Amino acid sequence: MRRAVCPGSFDPVTNGHLDIVERASRLFDEVIIGVLINHSKTGLFTIEERLEMLSEATAAYTNVRVAAFHGLLVDFCRAQGAAVVIKGLRAVSDFDYELQMAQMNIGLSGVETLFMPTNPLYSFLSSSLVKDVVKWGGDASAYVPDFVGERLAARLKQN
Ligand code: ADP
16 A cells, blocks of 8 residues: 655644645555654644644544554654655745755655645645734635634734
């Protein structure tokens, strides 16, 4: 079975992430969305909340599942039986760092990284930008699923 991992923070999931996941799900037998547990960075949403939102947002894709991981991405890939990592590239500015990581990962373990160009509709989109927009009352409905927008607004109101 050909499996790919889409890793990231997903705090929270955006339509840019979902576009990459959907396209990857058409190329691989199974796609695992790996949510990175980063102990040195507190997110707006807990890992459980991010997993829950990702599961809901990808419920229509039968070959996509979600899991959390910490430590090395290549170890997570090995544990999941995935030989490929898929990364979305928004702009050349993403490329420098992504290339370094891809080269390190292939050196460490032979796991390949495939870069997928972002859908131009979402090339400027990031979770942080969406958080800023919603925080100041902007309309983010084109950028996140409706239920994510509602959860964002509710969480940011509490903060
Ligand atoms: P961010 O916090 O910047 O949204 P994540 O760490 O959650 O980023 O991103 C996980 C993966 O999704 C990365 O490979 C990233 O390049 C990709 N990604 C994030 N936003 C987009 C987008 N708008 N279009 C395509 N890929 C994206």
